[in-house]
Amino acid sequence: MTIYFTGSTFNQVIHDTIESMDEMIVDPHVEDHQDFYKYIKQNIASLQGMDQLVIDCTAVLNTDEELLAAFEMIRTMYDGIRIIIFAPDYKPGSPFLKKCFEMGILNIITTDDYKILQDELVYCIKKGMSYRDAAKYKDSVPEKISVKHTRKTVMKRMIGIAGTCENIGVTHNAIVLANFFRQKGYMVALVEKNNSGAFETICSAFDEKTYEDGYYALNGIDYYTDANDEKIQMVQEHPYNVILMDFGCLTEENKDAFERCEDRLLIAGARPWEMEDTNRIFPLASRDVLAKYVFCFNFVPTSEQEAIRDGMGTLDNVHFLTYTERPFEQADFSDAAHIFAEILPEEAEVNEKTGILKKLLHKRQEGEGNRVPFKM
Incomplete structure (x- = not known):
């Protein structure tokens, strides 16, 4: 059984990939700017019996510290749940991913390429990443300015x-x-x-x-x-x-x-x-x-x-x-x-979001209004 947390942008590929593997999807959470930490704190008992938990970090408003605290709660209560982190805004060298690695969370996906996301998600669910697969996340480097691609929602x-x-x-x-x-x-x-x-x-x-x-x-x-x-x-x-x-x-x-x-x-x-x-x-x-x-x-x-x-x-x-x-x-x-x-994705120079900066960014986005996804 799989529970997942994602937003409008990546919902389709995450849902369809999990469904294509004949995995039972339980209580999917599809919403932009979710409070993942609050949900886990209040509903951790609902994770009993789950095999996988997939978390799309682009869909949550929590700080890195809050996400790590939520993962710690899950690992403490249900060590058998495979946590799969999808974090396209983070790259190898991120302090956040280093801490995830240190917690024993090896199933980390950092691509924003839909096809590669699909392939890696299948691998994480079917087999699970090994220490060797995830070793690129074990070290951190200082934050730096990078080009972030903001992908617009494309349903079909x-x-x-x-x-x-x-x-x-x-x-x-x-x-x-x-x-x-x-x-x-x-x-x-x-x-x-x-x-x-x-x-x-x-x-x-x-x-x-x-x-x-x-x-x-x-x-x-x-x-x-x-x-x-x-x-x-x-x-x-x-x-x-x-x-x-x-x-x-x-x-x-x-x-x-x-x-x-x-x-x-x-x-x-x-x-x-x-x-x-x-x-x-x-x-x-x-x-x-x-x-x-x-x-x-x-x-x-x-x-x-x-x-x-x-x-x-x-x-x-x-x-x-x-x-x-x-x-x-x-x-x-x-x-x-x-x-x-x-x-097409837009490009903008941004700092890697950590701590309070992440909350400020989400507040600014909410103030400007969300983009309207388009469908056929």
Whole structure:
């Protein structure tokens, strides 16, 4: 049996990971700015019979000293409970993690990468970290200024990518964009919603293993081949943060599914032999619908870009893609940081939060108001 304490940002991946292991979840606590110390002090008897306790340190308002006191109470009463600490704001060398290590708490996860979090949480529950695994936390170093990534809550983001014609680079750019999100730490699925067979060719070329659910993993991204509606529904039930749908060429038949995606990227061409296909798209949808498309033009010289912007009129969500020679190795999708700014982590210089500083930070956040998470 597992009890966990987390907030809105990491709830989905923590819950789904524990559930996927057929672990019984008892009394999950999902709330930002929880008082974990108070809960343990008042309800420690409720932990009887638990196998694991997972604590997400980003979701609590307690000081390091209060957290350590809560862990001490748990260890004293129920030494058999495996405490799993998820602390992405702390790194090896943290005095807090050193004290956890000294208390015999070895199951410590400090990544903010959703995929690595999932893998390490499975390892902690299934096997448990050894002294050797956790030895990097046994020493502390002086506090210093560091860059903290503040991740915004991403429950599920469905992004559709289609092209104005065949062979315009939809799959190529979908792979680059998937790499972009993966490098930001998100769990990413790339779904083939066309009958080109390209994903199967990629699988064979890299000699990847295909799993029972009809996908293979490459560079930390799950590729789903030839997906029908049933497979797409199954993908949505997995704890992915970003699902990229490769529609191939946009047509009357697939445009409704494309427009159901939260973000719609259209890969277009502007060379003379491509303009007829690009112009074919505009009668397929109303002006209001087209205004929500993100138009990404391939292979346009800088000298011609302004003319294309003028030609698009009020459709001003226009971007120009640079050529990526090695799509499986590169993640530089043009303007992705701007296009997807609302779901990307922010960076700020902060001191490692300890003692009263941690409380002050949370009070300031509460005064400013919480961010509103978005869902599909």
